[in-house]
Amino acid sequence: MYEAILIVIGLVIGGCAGYSFFRYVLKKKYLRMIETANKEADVIKEKKLLEVKEKFLNKKAELEKEVQQRNQRILQVENKLKQREIGLNQRQEELGRRKQELDNTHNRLNTQQQALNRKEEELEKLQLKEREKLEELSGLSADEAKKRLVDSLKDEARSNAQSYINDIMDDAKLTANKEAKRIVIQTIQRVATETAIENSVTVFHIDNDEVKGRIIGREGRNIRALEAATGVEIVVDDTPEAIVISAFDPVRREICRLALHQLIADGRIHPARIEEVVAKVKKQVEDEVIETGKRTAIDLGIHGLHPELVRIIGKMKYRSSYGQNLLQHARETANLCSVMAAELGLNPKKAKRAGLLHDIGKVPDEESELPHALYGAKLAEKYKEKPEIVNAIGAHHDEMEMTTLLAPIVQVCDAISGARPGARREIAEAYIKRLNDLEQIASSYEGVTKTYAIQAGRELRVIVGADKIDDKQIEKLSADIARRIQDEMTYPGQVKITVIRETRSVSYAK
Structure with a gap:
């Protein structure tokens, strides 16, 4: 038992000694770790300090560079402001100098104006004295002398003008017919169009x-x-x-x-x-149809047409008159009008526009009792065409009074295009027969003295005797002739019947 106690005591003492030694070893190791950590911390601290110092220096250099650039810009702005200030000062000095010059000029002009006014007053006084002397010498007042002089000049000018007018009219009579033929022939020669005959x-x-x-x-x-x-x-x-x-x-x-x-x-x-x-x-x-109308307007150089007029022009491609294609006839008439207007010194663009649109009344969307020229003028006016174009369309068959020079040009060019050899299918014999039939129908009525089929058979003029038919009967006569023509004849378009009743008194001085 004593040995056991000794063993226990020995174990306790050995454990205490081992614990003390182990603690001593751990302490030494801990101290070494702390020392190593402190050294590493110092190294890291120095490294971080160096990095911070380097960043500080970089930032400082950047700020200095930015400050330097800003200072340079400020200097440049200051230089520009100085230059502008110098320029403004120079301009101000120039304006001051000019103002001074203007003031001097103004003063000089005022002085000259005053001198001129004095001279005018002196001149008026001299003229008044001169007029008084002339009136005293001539025995006439200034107004009476002026009136006599004006009357004398008027008579002389009137005589000279009448003589000049007579010379011009004589020369025009000699050359007008020749010049008109030259213009028409030259126009026809310059416009060449193929002939296309339409069939049914x-x-x-x-x-x-x-x-x-x-x-x-x-x-x-x-x-x-x-x-x-x-x-x-x-x-x-x-x-x-x-x-x-x-x-x-x-x-x-x-x-x-x-x-x-x-x-x-x-x-x-x-x-x-x-x-x-x-x-x-x-x-x-x-x-x-619409595309054809647009292409036609572009080809002829005509712009600003109403879309509905463009569509009507396109419809002309599928219409014919006396076998002549209506669109081709309209294009040819437009070109003829342009050339003739240019020859006469008129506006060729307006003439070409009127020539293209002159037969739009032949392709109506709805039936109309009006002749195609008047209906075409109505359509042109509806779609905002100019008055001279409307008049040229409506007057090209004399169914409206001509108010512009475009109207006779369109009328002549329409006749030229339709009268070209081969342009229309109607043969001469049938044409003459139709005109004779028109005249014979009208001549068969009592009281009719003369009949004339004009405008290629589009109008029939009937002259009646004033002693045989009164004013009320001529209305019935025109209606009867129109009804009979409708029933007995075949003709293109419309025929206008005009009955004329007049009284003439003729005497002779011997």
Whole structure:
């Protein structure tokens, strides 16, 4: 037991000694770690201080550079301000010098004006004295002498002017006819236009005769639907590989031709499809009409036309008069008007505009009882054309009084374009026969003494005896002649019937 106690005591003492030694070792190690940490901290501190110092120096250098740049800018601004101040001072000095010069000039002018006023007063006094002396010598007052002098000068000027006018009129009579012919011939020579004759039928070519049966359809339903939709007559006969489209309206013929082309290319031909294709083609033709009108205006250099007038011009492409294409006739008339106006020293652009629009009354959207010239003038006025253009359109068949020089030019150029050889299809024999028929119809009425078909058969003038027909009867006579012409004759456009009743008294002095 004593040994056990000794062992325990030995263990306790050994443990205490080991603990003390272990504590001593740990303390030494801790002290070394602290010393190492302090050294590293010092190194880091010195390194950080160096970095902070370096950044400080960099910042300081940047600030110094920025301050230097700012100082340079301030110096530049100061220099500019100094230069501007110097310039302003110089300008102020210049203005002061000029003001001084103006003051001196003003004073000098005032002095001269005063001297001039004095001289004028002196001159008036001298003139008054001179006039008094002249009145005393002549025995006439100044007003009476002036009146006599003016009357004498008027008589002399009137005599000279009348002589000059007579010379000019004599010279004009000798040269006017020759000059007019020269201008007309030169105008025609400078405007060359191809001749295109319009027909009332269109021949539609097909690849084979089997297509004819498909176009006709079962019991003719397809061809009836196509005729009803387009308003034309389709002739399918024994002519090989051809179908004839007949109509006086070229627009309808063109719509039918295009619709047939699309139907045959598509292969589906039945009434519902026909109506669909015809509606589509009508829209295409309307677009083509507008595009044609725009292209015509651009080609002729005419600007500012109302869109509705542009559309009407495009419709002329599908209209004809005496077989002459109306758009081609309008273009040719416009060019002729431009050349003739230039020859006469007038505005060629206005003349060209009036020439292009002169027949717009022939393509109305709605039927009108007015002659085409008056209806065209009404349309032009509606769409804000100038008064001289409106007058030229309305007066080109003498149905309106001419108020400008453009009107006779348009009238002459319209006649030139229509009278060119080959321009219109009507032959001379038929033309002469139509005029004779007009005159014979009017001559068959009682009381008619003379008849004249004028303006290419567009107007019939009937002269009646004043002792046979009174003023009330002439209205009935003109209406009867017009009704009979409508019933018995075929003619393009309208015919104006003018009945003239006059009383003449003739005497002779021997």
